[in-house]
Amino acid sequence: MTTIVTPRPELLDTSVRPDNYLTYTRGFLSWALTLDHKRIGVMYMSAVLASFFVGGVFALLLRTELLTPGRTIVSADTYNQFFTLHGAIMVFLVIIPSIPAALGNFILPIMLGAKDVAFPKLNLFSFYLWIGGALFTLYSLAAGGFDTGWTFYTPYSTTTTTGGVIPVLTGVFILGFSSIFTGLNFIVTVHKLRPPGMTWFRMPLFLWALYATAIIQVLATPVLAITVCLLIVERTMNIGIFNPSMGGDPVLYQHFFWFYSHPAVYIMIVPAMGIISEIISVHGHRQIFGYRFIAFSSIAIAMFSFIVWGHHMFVSGQSGLMNTIFSLISFSVAIPSAVKTFNWTMTLYKGTISLTAPMMYGLSFIFLFTIGGLTGIHLATLNTDVHLHDTYFVVAHFHYVMMGSALIGMIGGLHHWWPKMTGRMYNEKAAIAACIIIFIGFNVTFFTQFMLGSQGMPRRYYDYQPEFQIYHVISTIGAYIMACGFFLCAACFVQSLLGGKKAPANPWGGRSLEWQCTSPPPHDNFSSPPTVGNCYDFSMLRWDEKEQGYVVDKELEALAIAAEARGHS
Amino acid sequence: MLSTLTSIFIATASVQAAPPVVTPADFWLPIGASVQAHNVDLMFNIINYICYFFFVVVLAMMVWFVIKYRAKPGTRIRTDGMTHHTVLELSWSVIPLLICIAIFFFGFTGYVDLITPPKNSFDVNVTAFKWGWQFKYPNGAQSDNLVVPSNRPVRLVMRSNDVLHCCFIPAFRVKKDIVPGRYSTLWFQCDIPTGIEEKNGYHLFCTEYCGTGHSNMNRRVMVLPQAEFDEWLVKQAQWLDEIPDDELYFKAGPKIYARCQQCHSLDGTVGLGPSWQGVWTRLTSPGGARFSDGKSYADIIGPGKEYATPEDYIRDSIYNPGKHLVATYGNVMPTFKGQLTDRGVDSVIGMMKHLDEFDAKGAWTKTLPPAAAKTESKSEQK
Numbered sequence: 010m011t012t013i014v015t016p017r018p019e020l021l022d023t024s025v026r027p028d029n030y031l032t033y034t035r036g037f038l039s040w041a042l043t044l045d046h047k048r049i050g051v052m053y054m055s056a057v058l059a060s061f062f063v064g065g066v067f068a069l070l071l072r073t074e075l076l077t078p079g080r081t082i083v084s085a086d087t088y089n090q091f092f093t094l095h096g097a098i099m100v101f102l103v104i105i106p107s108i109p110a111a112l113g114n115f116i117l118p119i120m121l122g123a124k125d126v127a128f129p130k131l132n133l134f135s136f137y138l139w140i141g142g143a144l145f146t147l148y149s150l151a152a153g154g155f156d157t158g159w160t161f162y163t164p165y166s167t168t169t170t171t172g173g174v175i176p177v178l179t180g181v182f183i184l185g186f187s188s189i190f191t192g193l194n195f196i197v198t199v200h201k202l203r204p205p206g207m208t209w210f211r212m213p214l215f216l217w218a219l220y221a222t223a224i225i226q227v228l229a230t231p232v233l234a235i236t237v238c239l240l241i242v243e244r245t246m247n248i249g250i251f252n253p254s255m256g257g258d259p260v261l262y263q264h265f266f267w268f269y270s271h272p273a274v275y276i277m278i279v280p281a282m283g284i285i286s287e288i289i290s291v292h293g294h295r296q297i298f299g300y301r302f303i304a305f306s307s308i309a310i311a312m313f314s315f316i317v318w319g320h321h322m323f324v325s326g327q328s329g330l331m332n333t334i335f336s337l338i339s340f341s342v343a344i345p346s347a348v349k350t351f352n353w354t355m356t357l358y359k360g361t362i363s364l365t366a367p368m369m370y371g372l373s374f375i376f377l378f379t380i381g382g383l384t385g386i387h388l389a390t391l392n393t394d395v396h397l398h399d400t401y402f403v404v405a406h407f408h409y410v411m412m413g414s415a416l417i418g419m420i421g422g423l424h425h426w427w428p429k430m431t432g433r434m435y436n437e438k439a440a441i442a443a444c445i446i447i448f449i450g451f452n453v454t455f456f457t458q459f460m461l462g463s464q465g466m467p468r469r470y471y472d473y474q475p476e477f478q479i480y481h482v483i484s485t486i487g488a489y490i491m492a493c494g495f496f497l498c499a500a501c502f503v504q505s506l507l508g509g510k511k512a513p514a515n516p517w518g519g520r521s522l523e524w525q526c527t528s529p530p531p532h533d534n535f536s537s538p539p540t541v542g543n544c545y546d547f548s549m550l551r552w553d554e555k556e557q558g559y560v561v562d563k564e565l566e567a568l569a570i571a572a573e574a575r576g577h578s
Numbered sequence: 579m580l581s582t583l584t585s586i587f588i589a590t591a592s593v594q595a596a597p598p599v600v601t602p603a604d605f606w607l608p609i610g611a612s613v614q615a616h617n618v619d620l621m622f623n624i625i626n627y628i629c630y631f632f633f634v635v636v637l638a639m640m641v642w643f644v645i646k647y648r649a650k651p652g653t654r655i656r657t658d659g660m661t662h663h664t665v666l667e668l669s670w671s672v673i674p675l676l677i678c679i680a681i682f683f684f685g686f687t688g689y690v691d692l693i694t695p696p697k698n699s700f701d702v703n704v705t706a707f708k709w710g711w712q713f714k715y716p717n718g719a720q721s722d723n724l725v726v727p728s729n730r731p732v733r734l735v736m737r738s739n740d741v742l743h744c745c746f747i748p749a750f751r752v753k754k755d756i757v758p759g760r761y762s763t764l765w766f767q768c769d770i771p772t773g774i775e776e777k778n779g780y781h782l783f784c785t786e787y788c789g790t791g792h793s794n795m796n797r798r799v800m801v802l803p804q805a806e807f808d809e810w811l812v813k814q815a816q817w818l819d820e821i822p823d824d825e826l827y828f829k830a831g832p833k834i835y836a837r838c839q840q841c842h843s844l845d846g847t848v849g850l851g852p853s854w855q856g857v858w859t860r861l862t863s864p865g866g867a868r869f870s871d872g873k874s875y876a877d878i879i880g881p882g883k884e885y886a887t888p889e890d891y892i893r894d895s896i897y898n899p900g901k902h903l904v905a906t907y908g909n910v911m912p913t914f915k916g917q918l919t920d921r922g923v924d925s926v927i928g929m930m931k932h933l934d935e936f937d938a939k940g941a942w943t944k945t946l947p948p949a950a951a952k953t954e955s956k957s958e959q960k
Binding site for chain 2: 465
């Protein structure tokens with residue numbers, strides 16, 4: 010029950026810069042061939058953010074096209090390609106790798122107290138697989154694009170005349186392996202590289218979340234690989250698997266696809282939930298409420314995620330009995346989600362809450378996830394889903410969960426660990442302003458779409474009835490507001506890199522191990538094996554003006570140790 | 579909580595017994611015009627109120643705690659918060675679970691009503707294709723819009739010619755995917771006649787993405803009183819036969835062309851299929867290579883060749899669209915075998931021969947002699 014954070018004299022002296030992972034070696038190859046999980050994490054983050062920009066541009070083009078019924082800026086075929094690209098890029102290139110591969114890679118080993126992940130070379134390989142997958146996706150554009158929707162439903166995907174279908178499927182296949190290897194790496198790391206004292210129930214909740222995610226990645230992604238292979242086989246060799254004109258069954262494809270893609274939703278949201286557990290407790294300076302319930306709810310969500318895929322298919326021709334079973338099981342996901350939400354909220358109770366930029370994202374997450382989660386009830390309920398299926402209600406629902414929750418969680422996490430990753434602080438006020446603008450823009454964009462959907466507007470529509478226009482206009486305005494927020498957020502980060510204040514080791518007052526090493530961390534993370542304590546006990550921290558960060562107060566620490574001893578006696 | 583659930587139960591039970599009413603459009607839902615709509619809407623609204631409740635609880639707690647426990651400069655970190663509370667945590671696991679099970683149950687019973695058609699239903703055959711709908715009635719009548727009798731359960735027996743489609747009628751709260759290779763069914767009953775005017779009909783959408791024309795696969799559902807419907811049905815079955823042969827091309831042609839216009843323009847605009855502009859000239863005068871296999875029209879049309887006349891070629895292109903593809907176009911056109919009768923094909927061919935009499939939208943620009951105008955207004959069809 011001791012700790013490490015003591016102000017280091019060399020930190021205060023600007024002439025002696027401690028060695029860190031950024032300055033450890035120099036040159037292009039030192040990055041391209043690095044085995045350092047931190048550098049791989051940073052490369053992933055840059056690549057993911059670049060993809061996010063591209064996916065976001067497509068989103069803005071879509072919303073602009075939908076300003077008026079009929080043609081606004083592009084033709085129907087182009088629009089179909091746009092929404093397909095927006096979906097495929099955001100899902101496969103952005104959200105799935107964003108938290109585990111980008112933030113997770115950087116944070117997981119440090120948080121765990123390890124020097125690196127279990128298989129550093131595999132880690133680098135999985136990054137290059139990601140690059141390969143992304144290149145195939147790019148190539149598919151040159152090969153004629155694809156207009157199948159990110160779901161690649163057959164027989165449309167096997168019969169469409171656009172030339173980019175096979176390249177993008179190959180890309181998805183490769184990206185899947187990237188995801189599997191990251192998952193595998195994390196599972197082994199968590200099992201094998203925990204330092205002495207880091208028991209399962211001392212692990213920060215972000216690690217529980219990454220562990221649960223890794224299990225889903227390893228178990229579910231191979232099914233996607235198989236599905237994609239079968240699709241390529243059918244398209245190139247005309248072997249009837251999914252196409253009824255060759256003796257196949259299109260509904261079989263949907264089963265295969267959702268058997269991966271429903272768990273994939275949890276690959277996106279579970280790590281974001283882990284980030285929120287960290288943000289709420291660290292910036293609230295308050296022991297997380299109900300640690301075990303939150304930890305087990307991550308595992309529960311991971312398990313349930315495998316047996317609810319059929320709720321995407323209530324009107325697909327799946328039998329009524331199957332629909333009933335899937336509807337019932339789908340409600341089970343509501344319970345761990347509700348537990349998490351209530352526990353986060355209760356964590357704020359009697360906290361010492363700093364309204365920092367990460368905390369603003371954390372609070373936004375709770376707000377948006379509550380809406381996203383609750384509207385899932387409408388869709389899990391059989392008779393209401395029949396009306397709402399494949400309308401904008403579904404679009405709004407999954408954007409609240411995948412963007413409003415998973416992506417906002419990722420951006421929040423990026424703000425949370427930015428000082429650690431770059432060694433620089435950002436302009437807090439501007440970052441908070443960006444968060445508020447994004448929050449407002451998001452709700453204007455997507456809350457409107459709930460109304461659109463329940464009024465009966467189908468999704469993936471290029472043209473629409475004039476009575477829906479007002480909703481579309483509001484939604485598009487929201488998208489532009491959101492874009493402004495993201496640009497401000499990006500500007501904050503650029504400003505921070507160019508001239509940000511130097512970050513202290515512990516700017517927010519966290520107690521997990523990554524806050525014990527310098528910002529940015531040294532190449533080997535820890536010079537000596539770290540001492541593991543209760544990562545949610547904030548009682549011994551105090552703000553230090555000189556350090557401009559939190560430090561462990563010796564007196565408070567002694568008090569805490571005494572209290573601990575009393576508790577044990 | 580228990581009393582709330584009981585009252586919901588009673589409310590649902592009493593509604594099932596009550597006669598169906600039209601629910602007007604509100605903030606969330608469009609007009610509910612089928613007998614099933616009321617139950618779906620009730621469920622939707624109950625879930626909505628549950629959502630409002632939990633949302634407000636979470637939001638209020640969050641805002642209150644953030645304001646109350648906000649760190650002030652110089653304050654020590656509080657340490658008096660509890661780390662867990664098993665009873666509290668179990669209660670917010672178990673109570674939502676019970677609510678969810680209740681919602682599931684009512685959703686399930688509502689769903690069974692929604693998908694089980696009564697025995698005495700009136701069947702309409704539906705064919706969905708890229709990108710349109712064909713509604714066929716027991717007496718052989720066909721229609722582009724769905725016309726159904728009121729006060730009677732209607733069952734749609736649906737099939738697809740090509741890819742997945744989905745039939746969605748928001749006002750009836752019904753939806754069902756149409757999967758190629760199998761029949762799917764959907765039923766509803768609407769007790770509020772709309773009349774035959776297209777603009778008064780309810781929307782029917784395709785909600786499974788199917789390509790370029792996906793968002794144009796919308797039609798209207800018109801509901802007629804039984805007697806009026808019967809009359810319409812008889813007339814609809816005969817409409818092509820009632821038109822004299824020499825008037826087919828301008829009376830029936832444009833109506834049939836409405837189904838072709840998404841892909842085939844009349845003014846040379848490049849679409850998914852070749853434009854009809856100048857088609858007859860192309861077919862009857864020898865030209866260069868015009869098919870994707872390198873053959874020209876003259877190679878396959880003519881006495882002793884594959885098609886004796888251009889008419890034969892057009893007819894076969896409608897029934898077997900993939901046989902000869904015009905160069906640069908893909909094999910995307912569905913067959914119209916069984917949908918277009920010989921007289922229908924005649925109308926199309928007639929229209930192709932007289933394209934100079936039509937504008938770019940397919941409207942006939944000539945006027946009828948006064949005597950013929952009378953018959954025109956009499957045989958005006960939907």
